[in-house]
Amino acid sequence: EEKFRKAIMTNPNAITINRVSDGIFVSANNGFFNTFEYTENEIIGKSSLEINMWHNYDDRGKYKEQLIQNAIIENFETKFVSKSGKIFDCLVSASVFSYDGELYSINITKDISYLKKIEKDLIVAKEKSERHENELSKAQAIAHLGSWYLNIETNEVIWTKELYNMYGFDHSMPPPPFTEHSKLFKAESWELLSKSLEKTREKGIPYELELQTIRKDKSNGWMWVRGEAVFDEHNRI
16 A cells, blocks of 8 residues: 555656545645645645636536546546646546445546647647748749759659649649659750769759750650759758
8 A cells, every 4th residue: 555655646647536526635646736736735625626726617527427427537638727827738537436435536637738839839830831832832833933852862752833733743643753754854854964963962062954854745845953952960961
């Protein structure tokens, strides 16, 4: 019993035992006290409603209903408020047990505020990236400029939408693999581009060329191209 108590008390997550019928706190660990800033005397014998822990009271009702119906709750997301008014995004898991004819729940609450912030930042970054991509696509369409990227380690190729239009390919499909790019140019132009790409790949030397292209419908065109190397944090191309 002492080992079990020590394991509970030293767990960094907030762990409490509450009476299911009225939510009264029976026990809590140091993780709870450290996170939500309450002392043992301030919560024992009181409910989470009495100390205004729930940021949204509707969540409390849903939580209790699930607990009574299923006896086990996994990963219930809600917000709790600390004694000083700080709001935490929390993930709660719980299970119900019976003691002396009364139902109790053991609740494990994990602070996921930092994860929610990361999630929000990623969403903002994604939206920003999509806006930039749309702006680039519009600018390239107006100027009739396309661009493409080659990963020299994997030979993976990425095309912008306008480059698809230049060649007459469906931009909802993957671009032709690099091994088939020779089919997009006249033989002399492909040889010139290949040699220039090799210098860029090996030494980072940029290039500017005029090349004769072969579109998907086999018609010919001319293209001015400029290429350069991109370096990673280790100065590798």
